[in-house]
Amino acid sequence: MKLSAIKVTQSKHTFYVFTCKASQLWKFSKINQRVEDKDEGYQRVLSPSRVKQLRNFIVEGNAVPGAVIVSFDEATFSNGKFEFDETKEDAAWIMDGQHRSAAAHEAAKLGVDIDIPVVAFVGLDTPAQTAYFVTINREAKSVPSSLYIDLLKYLPKNKSEKEMLEERVADITQILSRDSDSELYQRVVSTTSPKDGQLSLTNVARVLRPLIHPNSGILAAYSITDQTKIFDNYFAALKAVFPKPYASNLFFKTLGFGGVLRALPVVFSASLAESRGFRSADAAAVFLKIKDFDFDSWSKLGTGSQAEKTAGDDLVTELRRALDVDKSATQIVL
Helix, strand or coil, X not given: CEEECEEEEECCEEEEEEEEEHHHHXXXXXXXXXXXXXXXXXXXXXXXXXXXXXXXXXXXXXXXXXXXXXXXXXCEEECCEEECCCCCCCCEEEEECHHHHHHHHHHHHCCCCCEEEEEEEECCCHHHHHHHHHHHHCCXXXXXXXXXXXXXXXCCCCCCHHHHHHHHHHHHHHHHHHCCCCCCCCCEECCCCCCCCCEEHHHHHHHHHHHHCCCCCCCCCCCHHHHHHHHHHHHHHHHHHCHHHHHCCHHHCHHHHHHHHHCHHHHHHHHXXXXXXXXXXXXXXXXHHHCCCCHHHHHHCCCCHHHHHHHHHHHHHHHHHHHCCCHHHCCCCC
């Protein structure tokens, strides 16, 4: 396929601008969707309702001027023509504009095949594609902030301390959420809205950051393998000692998750002091000291950060009373 195009050079970067029919774009490109159980790909899952709304908008005769940004593995440019093999499956990957492309494709099937402006890169590797995606979409309201966290591992090196912390959080939750033997198996999502018993990566990251922060986290000195096991053992202990609230998914709601994680430093310190370890049985032995704790009262606290703090403080206070520990030694601010 040969398309009339304009070559654009910005600093060290070169790309090409052309237009093509929506039906053509759909044939030679693929939406690289980001899904929860695979490492490849980075796009958020398409919203059927959004595609339908955009399709109707196009069919009604409205303009969709925004360019779709794609990356070709192979293509050439000569004498004002952008040329590529249209018979090659998935010749181009859509980095931005997947909803527009899908909606225009649906409109084309209804007889309204509009011209789509396209910005095309050639030969970008996956990290570069991801970097462009993050740059383009980071501030967009339609992109979940948890997806940005999940994508950090694919960015080029020389990350900031904050980015490395976010990457560690994403790695820990990914390991736990994908391990079928973990208590957090399939509990953390980054590209879809959490269902009952699930948490968004954004909320998980917010709670885990202070626990693993390299300068102040109680778990900072431990490897990612140990950190992952500590969190898994902690929830296994909660399940063993408090089966009723666990079964109701209380600990996998925003308030409950934040509340019980506020108490982890107390339980962790007590377990190390009493058992010289943090196996699930060690943590359970600490929780057994407050086995009658009233988790039902948390349902009356409402929502929001203050409610989460109150829940956590109540649990910490009860633990300290049972353990008779020094308050200053186990404080943590989330």
